[in-house]
Amino acid sequence: MGLLPLGVGEPSGEVGRGLGLLLAAFLLAGVGSLYSRFPVAFSVQLFLVLGLGLLAFQLALESALSLTGLEVPPYAALGGVLGALALGGAFFLGTGQEAPLLPPLPRLGSREDLQRMAGALEGLALRRPLVLVYLGTPVSPETLLGELRRGDLAFQVGGGYLLVLQLARPEDALGLLRRLKERFPLSAYAVERWQGGSLERVLSRLEAEALLQS
Numbered sequence: 001m002g003l004l005p006l007g008v009g010e011p012s013g014e015v016g017r018g019l020g021l022l023l024a025a026f027l028l029a030g031v032g033s034l035y036s037r038f039p040v041a042f043s044v045q046l047f048l049v050l051g052l053g054l055l056a057f058q059l060a061l062e063s064a065l066s067l068t069g070l071e072v073p074p075y076a077a078l079g080g081v082l083g084a085l086a087l088g089g090a091f092f093l094g095t096g097q098e099a100p101l102l103p104p105l106p107r108l109g110s111r112e113d114l115q116r117m118a119g120a121l122e123g124l125a126l127r128r129p130l131v132l133v134y135l136g137t138p139v140s141p142e143t144l145l146g147e148l149r150r151g152d153l154a155f156q157v158g159g160g161y162l163l164v165l166q167l168a169r170p171e172d173a174l175g176l177l178r179r180l181k182e183r184f185p186l187s188a189y190a191v192e193r194w195q196g197g198s199l200e201r202v203l204s205r206l207e208a209e210a211l212l213q214s
Contacts, residue, residue: 018067025059028052036119040090041103045120047090054083101128101151101166108141109155114162117153118199121164126196131173133163134203136188136210139180147179160188160210162203188213 032052035045058079102120105113124130135144136159144154144161153164165173173191180186190209194202 018063018065021059021063021066025056025063028056028059032056037123038120040120041093044090044093047086047093051083051086051090054079054086058083102153104151105153108145108161109153111155111157114155114157114199122196122199124166125194128166129193129195131165131168131170132192132194132202132206133165133173133176134160134190134206134210135163135180135186136160136190136207136213137184137186139184139186143183144180147176157203158207160207162206 029052032049035049038045038048040048058077061079102117102124109117121130134157138159139161141156144163148154148163149165149167151166152168153166155162155164163173163176165176170191170193177186177189177191188210190206190213192202192206
């Protein structure tokens with residue numbers, strides 16, 4: 001949208017300045033496209049993308065006006081102002097008591113939920129190591145959710161469950177397994193302290209390790 005003035009005029013203005021602003025707009029839009037890897041809640045991601053998008057629009061508009069030599073209208077700065085406000089909203093939403101942890105799911109997550117959150121989990125693991133627990137033996141979802149602490153995430157993947165413990169040590173995961181063993185015959189499980197990398201890769205490792213135990 002910011003480049004619309006190029007449709008009504010030919011490049012006859014400050015070409016150097018216009019191309020510089022255009023490059024900055026594309027870079028901002030590129031950063032905004034990585035929103036799924038921002039290790040923050042969805043609401044914070046939304047405000048971040050909105051802020052970066054509005055700033056990119058502002059730079060693209062100024063670039064088009066510079067390239068065509070058209071007069072800059074008074075409302076041209078509105079995109080930048082709104083973008084700054086959106087980034088301020090992202091800051092206030094993302095610096096609460098739970099930041100930068102992901103909010104807990106209200107239910108047992110599905111494989112699709114895990115794939116949707118994969119980018120955010122991978123980004124979070126780079127900043128705060130997570131403890132992953134894979135349970136290869138079926139456990140009652142109600143019992144499993146009852147054993148989790150506030151902030152822990154649980155997903156049903158194939159024939160087992162993947163638990164993401166956000167504020168935990170490996171010892172906490174072992175304590176969880178001990179409690180579950182008292183109620184269920186857990187013959188296949190795996191634990192890993194995840195410090196970044198592909199979620200699909202680490203999940204494959206956990207599933208393979210649990211398969212060897214069964």
